Amino acid sequence: MTDPREAAARYRAAQQQDRNADADAESGTPPGIAAAVDRAAFIETAIQVAIRRGEFDDLPGAGKPLEGLGSHHDPDWWIRRKIETENLTGLGPPAILLRTEDRELNDQLDLLGRESDVRDVVDDFNRRVREARRQLQGGPPVVTEPRDVDAEVVAWAERRAARPAASVPEQPRRRRFGRRTR
Numbered sequence: 001m002t003d004p005r006e007a008a009a010r011y012r013a014a015q016q017q018d019r020n021a022d023a024d025a026e027s028g029t030p031p032g033i034a035a036a037v038d039r040a041a042f043i044e045t046a047i048q049v050a051i052r053r054g055e056f057d058d059l060p061g062a063g064k065p066l067e068g069l070g071s072h073h074d075p076d077w078w079i080r081r082k083i084e085t086e087n088l089t090g091l092g093p094p095a096i097l098l099r100t101e102d103r104e105l106n107d108q109l110d111l112l113g114r115e116s117d118v119r120d121v122v123d124d125f126n127r128r129v130r131e132a133r134r135q136l137q138g139g140p141p142v143v144t145e146p147r148d149v150d151a152e153v154v155a156w157a158e159r160r161a162a163r164p165a166a167s168v169p170e171q172p173r174r175r176r177f178g179r180r181t182r
Helices: 004-027 031-053 077-086 094-110 115-134 149-162
Strands: none
Touching (some): 077 094, 094 115, 094 149, 115 149
């Protein structure tokens, strides 16, 4: 069932479109301009009819502020929200991926056991930051700073020393070839 007001709006839009097509042919105006104006008028009428029917009442989140809008301005909020809600990994512009990795880098470094591994991971991170800054692929700007390797190693060692001994996983004993253990 259609609303009579909606049907009337459709009829008026069709009639106006026919009149505009005739007028455009006579005046030489491009036909797309009048059609776009008519389409906008039809859409606005359809929205007003839906509002009167109450179709927009009781929508989830009505009257509440948008989530994730804080005091700082992030122009890429919509990309980040989509990636978070869809649990996407490895997708997106390099600027977003590097920001996310930068936030999680300390936790990743804490899982490593050797200083050389920490240096390798930080060097790889810095290399990818520099490459992303050099490339002009469009998208959001890369604002992630490279990290100082020596400072990260010192911070990693301090975090490692601050951990209680019980939380450090014990290395499993190696079995020697040819010997059975009971």
